[in-house]
Amino acid sequence: MKKNMFKMAGISVLATSMLAGCSNGGAATGTQPEAQKGTETAQKVNLKFYYPVAVAGPLTKVMDAYVKSFNDSHPNINVEAVYSGDYNQTITKVQAAVKSGDMPDVAVLSATDVLRLQDIKAIVPLESYVKNDKDGDAYINDFFPGLLSEAKMGQGDHLWAIPYQRSTPLLYFNKEAFKEAGLDPNKAPANWEEFSAYAKKLTKKDASGQVTQWGGMIVENDTWIFQALMMQGMNGDKQVGNQDGTQVKYNTDATKNAINYLLKLAKEDKVIPEKLANGGTLPADFVAGKAAMIYNSSGSLAFIRDNAKFDFGTAFLPAGQQYAVASGGGNLYMFKTNDAKQKATWEFIRWMTSPEQAAKWSTDSGYVATRKSSYNVPTFQEYLAKFPQAAVPKDQLQYAGAWLTTHNNADVGKAMQDSIDSVFTAGTPVDQSLADAQSKIDAALKPFKK
Amino acid sequence: MFGRVSKYLLNAILLILGGIWLVPFLWMVSAAFRSSSDLLNNPSWIPAHITLKGFQEVWTSAHFPTLYSNTLWIVTVVLIAQYFIAIMAAYVFARRRFPGSHFLFLICMIQLFIPGGILIVPNYETIFHLGLINTKWAIVLPSFASSFAIFYLRQAFKSIPVELEEAAVMDGAVTWHLLRHVFVPLSVPALTALGIVSVSSHWNDFLWPLLVTNSPSNRPVTVGLALFAQASESAAEWPLITAATLIVICPLMIVFIIFQRKIVESFLHTGIK
Numbered sequence: 001m002k003k004n005m006f007k008m009a010g011i012s013v014l015a016t017s018m019l020a021g022c023s024n025g026g027a028a029t030g031t032q033p034e035a036q037k038g039t040e041t042a043q044k045v046n047l048k049f050y051y052p053v054a055v056a057g058p059l060t061k062v063m064d065a066y067v068k069s070f071n072d073s074h075p076n077i078n079v080e081a082v083y084s085g086d087y088n089q090t091i092t093k094v095q096a097a098v099k100s101g102d103m104p105d106v107a108v109l110s111a112t113d114v115l116r117l118q119d120i121k122a123i124v125p126l127e128s129y130v131k132n133d134k135d136g137d138a139y140i141n142d143f144f145p146g147l148l149s150e151a152k153m154g155q156g157d158h159l160w161a162i163p164y165q166r167s168t169p170l171l172y173f174n175k176e177a178f179k180e181a182g183l184d185p186n187k188a189p190a191n192w193e194e195f196s197a198y199a200k201k202l203t204k205k206d207a208s209g210q211v212t213q214w215g216g217m218i219v220e221n222d223t224w225i226f227q228a229l230m231m232q233g234m235n236g237d238k239q240v241g242n243q244d245g246t247q248v249k250y251n252t253d254a255t256k257n258a259i260n261y262l263l264k265l266a267k268e269d270k271v272i273p274e275k276l277a278n279g280g281t282l283p284a285d286f287v288a289g290k291a292a293m294i295y296n297s298s299g300s301l302a303f304i305r306d307n308a309k310f311d312f313g314t315a316f317l318p319a320g321q322q323y324a325v326a327s328g329g330g331n332l333y334m335f336k337t338n339d340a341k342q343k344a345t346w347e348f349i350r351w352m353t354s355p356e357q358a359a360k361w362s363t364d365s366g367y368v369a370t371r372k373s374s375y376n377v378p379t380f381q382e383y384l385a386k387f388p389q390a391a392v393p394k395d396q397l398q399y400a401g402a403w404l405t406t407h408n409n410a411d412v413g414k415a416m417q418d419s420i421d422s423v424f425t426a427g428t429p430v431d432q433s434l435a436d437a438q439s440k441i442d443a444a445l446k447p448f449k450k
Numbered sequence: 451m452f453g454r455v456s457k458y459l460l461n462a463i464l465l466i467l468g469g470i471w472l473v474p475f476l477w478m479v480s481a482a483f484r485s486s487s488d489l490l491n492n493p494s495w496i497p498a499h500i501t502l503k504g505f506q507e508v509w510t511s512a513h514f515p516t517l518y519s520n521t522l523w524i525v526t527v528v529l530i531a532q533y534f535i536a537i538m539a540a541y542v543f544a545r546r547r548f549p550g551s552h553f554l555f556l557i558c559m560i561q562l563f564i565p566g567g568i569l570i571v572p573n574y575e576t577i578f579h580l581g582l583i584n585t586k587w588a589i590v591l592p593s594f595a596s597s598f599a600i601f602y603l604r605q606a607f608k609s610i611p612v613e614l615e616e617a618a619v620m621d622g623a624v625t626w627h628l629l630r631h632v633f634v635p636l637s638v639p640a641l642t643a644l645g646i647v648s649v650s651s652h653w654n655d656f657l658w659p660l661l662v663t664n665s666p667s668n669r670p671v672t673v674g675l676a677l678f679a680q681a682s683e684s685a686a687e688w689p690l691i692t693a694a695t696l697i698v699i700c701p702l703m704i705v706f707i708i709f710q711r712k713i714v715e716s717f718l719h720t721g722i723k
Binding site: 289304 | 486491511570575579583657664673676687688
C-alpha cells in the first residue's frame with residue numbers, strides 16, 4: 001500500500017513536470033498553425049461534458065438548455081451534456097473513465113479535486129489557452145481572485161481550472177426574531193463576541209427550560225465552515241494548507257480558537273445546540289423558527305427565500321481576528337484528449353463562463369456569479385435589486401481564502417472531522433484531539449512529500 | 451394458555467416492528483403531498499393543504515416512459531440471465547462431482563466477499579473495451595453471473611431427494627429433462643425469492659448505471675430522478691425528494707401488493723425447507 005502511494009506520488013510529480021514541458025512548448029510553437037487548420041477543415045468536434053448537480057431542483061433541464069444554445073451557436077462543435085450524480089459520483093465516473101481511456105472532454109468537479117486529477121494525469125493546464133486569447137488576461141482577471149486559488153495549486157505555476165459554480169458560507173438571520181429580542185434587524189453580528197451576545201438575547205426557553213429557539217446553529221460536521229472559523233482566527237494570512245497540497249497546519253492556535261469558540265457557544269453560553277449540526281437540515285430549522293441565526297451555504301438562499309414566512313437578512317460570517325471564508329463548489333476542468341478537442345473545449349469553457357452566462361447560472365441555480373463583469377449585466381442587476389440578499393456572497397468573496405485542497409483529501413478531511421467530533425461528543429481535551437488529528441494528517445500526506 | 455400469551459406477545463412485537471417500519475414510509479407519503487413551507491412550518495403530519503405540485507415538478511423533469519421501460523428491460527434481462535446461468539451452475543455444484551469441483555465452487559463463492567465498489571474500475575474497463583459504454587447492456591452484463599444466486603439455488607437443489615432424480619433417470623431423463631421436470635418445478639419458492647431479490651435490487655440500482663451510461667435514453671428511472679436527492683450545496687427540498695422516491699418505488703410496490711400472498715408464501719416455503 002505504502003509503496004504504491006510512493007509510486008503514485010512519483011508518477012504525479014513526473015506527470016506534472018512533463019505536462020509543464022508540453023504546455024510551454026505548445027504555447028511557444030504549435031498553437032498558431034493549429035488554429036488555422038481548425039477553421040479550414042471545419043470538421044464537427046464532439047465533446048462530452050460531465051456535470052454534477054448539488055443543489056435541489058431540476059437543474060439538468062437548465063444545463064441541457066445551456067448546452068443546446070451553445071451547440072446552436074457553434075455549428076462546428078457538438079457538446080453532449082451528461083448528468084453524473086453528485087460531486088463524489090462524478091469524480092468516480094471520471095476516474096473509471098480515465099483509467100479506461102474513455103475520458104470526458106470537460107467536466108465540472110469539486111474545486112478541491114484539482115490535485116487528484118493532476119495525480120492521475122487527466123487534466124490539461126489552461127494558461128497557454130489564456131495566453132492565446134487576445135482578451136485572455138482580462139478574462140482571468142475578471143474572476144474574483146479568491147475563486148482561482150484552488151485552480152493554481154500543485155507543482156509549478158499553472159492554471160488547472162476555471163471557476164464555475166461557487167458558493168460561500170453566509171450568516172442568515174431572522175429579522176423578526178431580532179426585533180422581538182430588541183436588536184436592530186438591519187445589523188448582523190460583525191464578530192465572534194457580537195455573535196455570542198446576540199445569540200444569548202435570541203435564545204428562548206419554555207417554562208420547563210427547553211430551548212424553543214436557539215440563538216444560532218453552526219454546522220460542525222463539515223470541515224468547510226470549520227475551515228472558515230480557523231481562518232477567521234488567524235492574523236493576516238489565510239493559509240491552512242500549502243501550495244503543493246502536501247501539508248496542513250492543523251494543530252495551531254487558530255484551530256484551537258475556532259474549536260473553543262464553538263465549545264463556548266455550546267457549553268458555556270448554551271446558545272447553539274450541543275449536538276453536532278448537519279448542514280442539510282439547518283435551513284429547515286431556520287425556516288421553522290428553531291434557530292434565529294445559522295451559518296450555511298449561499299446555495300440555500302433560494303430555499304430560504306421561498307420558504308421563510310418572515311423577513312430575513314444575510315451577512316458575512318462574523319469575524320474573529322479577520323473576516324474569512326473558504327469558497328466552495330465546482331470548477332470546469334479540461335481533459336487531456338487531442339488538440340482539436342481541447343481547442344473546442346476551451347471555446348465551450350469560455351462560453352459557459354461569459355459574464356452573461358455566469359449571471360444566468362447564478363440566477364438559475366443560486367451559485368455566486370464568478371465574474372466581476374456579471375454584475376454589470378442588466379438582467380442580473382434587476383435580479384439583485386429584487387433579491388439583495390444574493391449580493392452578499394459576492395461581497396464576501398474579497399475575504400475568501402483557498403478551500404483546503406490536499407492530496408488524499410478524504411483522509412485529511414476525516415481526521416479533521418473526527419477531531420471536532422471527539423471534542424464535542426466524547427469530551428476529548430482540545431489539545432490532545434488536535435495533536436492526534438495532526439499526526440493522522442501528516443501520515444496521510446507523507447507519501448506525497450518530495 | 452402459555453401458547454396464547456406468547457402468541458399475543460409475538461403479535462405485539464410484530465405490530466411494534468411493523469409500526470417502526472411504517473413511520474418513515476408514512477412520513478414520506480405525507481411529505482410528498484405537501485408544499486415545502488407547509489412541511490416546514492406545520493409540525494403536524496397531516497397536510498394543511500394537499501398539493502400535487504411536487505409530483506408535477508418531478509414528473510415534468512424527465513421522460514418517464516423511457517426511464518420506466520429502461521428499468522423494466524434491465525430487471526427483466528438480468529433476471530432471465532441470472533436464472534439461466536444460476537440454474538445450470540447450481541445443478542452442477544449440487545449434484546455433479548468432478549476433479550476441482552470444490553475448488554471451482556470456492557472461487558465462485560469468493561465473489562460474495564468482494565465489495566462491489568472495488569469492481570467498478572475493472573468492470574468499467576471491460577465494458578469500455580467491449581464497446582458497450584452508454585448502452586443498456588453495460589448496465590446488465592456484470593450482474594449476469596450472480597454468485598449469490600448460484601449459492602442459493604445450489605442449497606435448494608441439494609434439498610431435493612436424490613431418489614426423485616434417480617427415478618427420472620430411470621425413465622430416461624437427460625440433464626435438460628431433469629432440470630425442467632424435477633429441479634426447477636420443485637424449487638419454485640426458491641426461484642421466486644431469488645427473483646424478488648434480484649428485481650428489487652436492480653430496480654433500485656443507482657451508481658453503476660450512472661457510471662456506464664450517459665444519455666437519458668439508456669438510463670433507468672433511479673438515475674433519471676436522483677438529481678432531486680442531490681442537495682449537498684443547498685437545503686433539501688423534501689416534497690420533491692419524497693415525490694420522486696414514491697414515483698420510483700410505486701410500480702414495484704403495486705406488484706408486491708398484488709402478489710403479496712404468493713410472495714410471502716414463497717418466503718415461508720424456503721424458510722421451512
